[in-house]
Amino acid sequence: MKTKAFGAYGWLLFTMVLWGSAFPSSKYAVEHVPHEVAALFRFGGGAIVLLLITFFRRPQQTPPLKAVLGACVAGIVGVFGYNALFFWGVTMAPASDGGVIFPALTPVITSLALILGGRESARPVRIIGLAVGVGGAALFFVATTAHGGGGSDRLMGDTIFLVGAAVWSVYTLLNRKLVVGMDPVQAVMYSTVAGSLALAVMAVPKFGSVQWGDLSGGFWVNAVHLAIGPTAIAYLLYVRGIRDLGASTASVMMFAVPLFSTLFSFIFLGESFTWAQGGAALIMLGGAFLAVVSARGAAKPAARKESDGEPAVARGQGSTVAPQVRDAVVTEAEGS
Template structure:
């Protein structure tokens, strides 16, 4: 059975074991992402959703492109035939994803976003990957995802008790669901793109293109923004959002997609809720209930089942 698994993984050009460095980078990157939900909520108390998205990814894109330009020409090389895919990935994974995400967070809670995006994105991704990338979804992976989804049900059973669910929040949740779908599609596109182009220039140029489109959408609100009311803390938070949950998290995640495949990399998104809940409690005083904690624990268990198994496919290598 183990030899059969190894052969199937080899055919898909995926490593049999997960490099420790790849595992840690994916874990750290998703933790950064989780912190971005509550901090974004704080930023949007001063500006509109599209302006907040443009600040974060406009600054992030500049940092990414400058970093990319410090690399050698071979690393920076994209190739004419890859630009269409880069533009498409930037449009879906940066522009559409973030406009839906930021607008959704405007209406919904930060905790809603930190749960919906990471839980549903991998589910959609592994389904798409099995169809389009021929990445085999094994029974044990299905069990792990089911355990994590069970934890999500526990979490939302407390939040959506009927009396709390109103039209505005429901709209936000629908937008967040659309954002999760965009991220799944971006992951699939990324797997194909990163086989041709290094993740650094692909991510940098895709983010630049996507943020420029966001800027065009946000232009009317940018003109009417009261710039004098934006204090030092506002810009400090934006700088953090641009560098850590945006630049570093994107690089770490895209490298993981290239190294271990879109389906397996996307499962690390289950770590995002843990970081999101912790930071939400610290900065927004959204204290999770005991049921939310239990739900989060089930999600961690689900990630463990999928990613840390005593079989060659999920072993660790240096």
């Protein structure tokens, strides 16, 4: 059992490595093609891989139409909305900025929305964590403006990353209501396909500006990596980690992403932080970590009581996956 748990932590850590690599890989992609086209390459390719995986898995249950439509709506928000902003932001700001801002601020924004909506309790420790996270974000933006280099373009890119984190938080909250009654792999497949189709509508007009013959082999290797590694393989490994260790442990591991994204951005792109930005990033991540860890058990109990021997989380869902696991899978697997 210990060996299995040790292996699960190893696979989860590798997942964070893959997600960390997505930030500099995306930056490299937008240096060669318009950001709309780069986003389509990643998630269009990922959608094809997920379609193949779903086909060979042959799920036993056919999801209800309402669940399919819900997954598609979620994909329009989470895949199209977030990634249109992310790939736009990475054209102006370093990939390392996005690798810090998104993992740190997404849980902060989501937690604030849940508390303000009365869906989770406002524990003092959690409020402190949220305040520290927001304060760290403010310091990060101040440091970027004063000493970060890149001028107004970098600040604009970081602001777009911030809006993207808010959009992903909206997707997280929508997903809880829209994506029910289906296998998690199916849910992400439908979401990714729908979002990729929307990205295609935005990207096709830009195809004429791409110098296709000038794209190097390295560009295409990078495009394949984005589609398969951070988008498809990382998702499957994350599912395995949730199965073996639980959703809470898997989600906390997300805080390793900024480490790897910063490391890869330094190695492959020559990016770096100033000391002020690095300190602000640590404050932001520390506050977000405190908010997430203190959130365990903070969700308010459902009004409906469970019947004898039948957990409310499984009743009427048409799925053998508990909602808290399904939510963590669908809402976090595509966000890097």
